[in-house]
Amino acid sequence: MHEMSLAEGVVQLIEDAAREQAFGKVTAVWLEIGQLSGVEVEAMKFCFDVVTRDGIADGARLEIIATPGTGWCMQCSRTVPMSEVFGECPDCGSHQMQVTGGTEMRVKELEVA
Numbered sequence: 001m002h003e004m005s006l007a008e009g010v011v012q013l014i015e016d017a018a019r020e021q022a023f024g025k026v027t028a029v030w031l032e033i034g035q036l037s038g039v040e041v042e043a044m045k046f047c048f049d050v051v052t053r054d055g056i057a058d059g060a061r062l063e064i065i066a067t068p069g070t071g072w073c074m075q076c077s078r079t080v081p082m083s084e085v086f087g088e089c090p091d092c093g094s095h096q097m098q099v100t101g102g103t104e105m106r107v108k109e110l111e112v113a
């Protein structure tokens with residue numbers, strides 16, 4: 001389950017931010033997860049609960065923002081929505097697609113106390 005190491009990365013980021021900005025507690029985390037990132041939202045929630053235990057974000061609410069996948073269709077010469085990494089163009093059905101968005105996961109916002 002690679003969500004565990006991703007969740008650890010998120011906690012690391014939160015702790016770094018806490019040191020820099022000198023806040024003592026995180027009460028909510030908004031996490032953007034791209035539709036094409038391969039991250040399972042349910043697994044992520046579970047791992048987040050585990051890795052935040054006894055830390056600065058213990059008990060913090062995790063809000064998931066799903067960002068849509070997008071790709072560049074070489075046939076249509078334009079950006080189209082994509083629901084899977086090796087998907088096809090919803091307009092022309094071509095597989096000559098290049099993924100352009102929705103592959104990343106990042107912390108968008110923290111609510112601190």
Ligand SMILES: [Zn+2]
Nearest residue numbers: 073076089092
């Ligand atoms: Zn197309």
